[in-house]
Amino acid sequence: MGIRFILMVNKQGQTRLAQYYEYLTLEERRALEGEIVRKCLARNEQQCSFVEHRNYKIVYRRYASLFFLVGVDNEENELAILEFIHLVVETMDRHFGNVVSTFPSCELDIMFHLEKAHFMLEEMVMNGCIVETSKSNILTPIQLLDKAS
């Protein structure tokens, strides 16, 4: 429903974060990731950010060395999802510092703090539906967790 999956992939096609909201086996996931990453990486800057794949759409955007890909149902508002991707990036930026501008540290930040990135995403999307769009509301539980451990 709504969002089916969120992926962060680098330019070489390696998955750095994967969150699925529908059940797929490991082989299905690998096949899916291979196919759509190829499609998105092959496109250039002037082309639009929407790719149609099977019976749904992929909305993607590139930030430094990372591609953010979101798979959505056909009825979803694509421009809103673009805004959502930007919100994710800004939220991670606020927490990790410099996600957008520095290369390649954003990718490394996410890799070495994968659970934090997941916690953030969980606060923002549940069951494929956007649940919170205020950066401070999203980051409060994570900051609390940092203080507790």
Place this chain on the structure above:
Amino acid sequence: MGSLYLALLRLGCSRFVWAIQGDRLSELFTTLGDMIRAIRACKTAAEERAVVRKECAAIRASVGENDQDYRHRNLAKLMFIHMLGYPTHFGQMECLKLIASPGFPEKRMGYLGLMLLLDERQEVLIDLNHTNQYIVGLALCALGNICSAEMARDLAPEVEQLLQFRDPNVRKKAALCSIRIVKKVPDLAEIFLNPAAALLKEKHHGVLLTGVQLCTDLCKVSAEALEYFRKKCTEGLVKLLKDVVNSPYAPEYDVSGITDPFLHIRLLRLLHVLGQGDADASDCMNDILAQVATKTESNKNAGNAILYECVATIMSIEDNGGLRVLAINILGRFLSNRDNNIRYVALNMLIKAITVDTQAVQRHRATILECVKDMDASIRKRALELVYLLVNESNVKPLTKELIDYLQVSEQEFKGDLTAKICSIVEKFSPEKIWYIDQMLKVLSEAGNYVKDEVWHALIVLISNASNLHGYAVRLLYKAVQTAGEQETLVRVAVWCIGEYGEMLVNNVGMLDVEEPMTVSS
């Protein structure tokens, strides 16, 4: 691991102990960071597999010994390994043990593992009644993502209670959890109607966002819910949207100068569902829709996203002539926008608008045709679909000419789609048989290999039924084959035709006014 060390020490094999302990130590004590670095250093897939195998073995050993201290780290490693595509089911018990631990960091990790590594086929105990609100939040999140129909039935009453919890973050998560519950068990929809309507009166944007989504989804699964919300909530929602649109600057939710565009869009979507097919509800929302359509700034993506949703809503609710014109004008502006994304969504919307107001869309035909030739594959595809829907008896000739002209320069991967559409248009709208034959021959010469069998079979049938055109057809085909002989389908049709009507070809029989004489020797 500690006990093994002691045992071996007692046996006096200290050097032996150091050897294995050293090895085990280095495996078990690798941090997540160490493992990631090791994986990144691998140059081949085989190397990576070896590292992962080693790590999995260490994790398995640690799991087997019920190692409390490393459980957290083991799970983090397992999640990373899972993301790379390796199986990790031996770690599932670890998730459950972590969830059952008392500490918040452990629980957090356990729930994360639960959502990434497990799916709804597992049965899990959830602590929805915990005193710590963050833990309740975690539990709701997990339930919302993976619960099965049985779990949904069992836990629905508790989730419904949580819709009135003191902390807004828990209320918002409970709302989304309820969505999953009613999707899994639609009969439970009625218990959520009242609490959902109550959520619409909240002030917290997160709760509003999820509350509106809950109402929308309730309307989708239950007709009673739709009636209920239509009667009771339409006015309230219109007022809510007005408040959001007119609200002052709110830094936390501001995107490009607009307060909480996501909430705007969700509200518009719910109004869409409520207004569709109901004149009273549609009337109620006319003013606010007009306000959003005219006042929203369209120089940033956030504004355009709202306009897009607004147009979609206007197109689906009951007719109000003025609003529809407004909407199509917005789409017209989008079509000439330089940003590819905007043009793409405009084309998408126009496809839906055609059923509602074909005339208005026809006015933009020229721009749409330009989009068929765009460099972007996604835009081309949409534009072609739209052109196909726009064809009628009066414009079929010029449109077909444009499309066939483009066929000559289009890319390989697009030719298949384009050919299929042209053939379909020609077949449906052809005013005269001679025109039909002309167009089909052009298509066959240009892209014969993309033409499907049924299509050229139909052409042959048409030719054989048009006795006055036999001579014309065979002569045309003969000429075509001389310049485009590599198109196999063309050759096939030509061969059949010449076989049937060969003497007409040689003897120039049955010539039409438009033809010039030709000499063909047998």
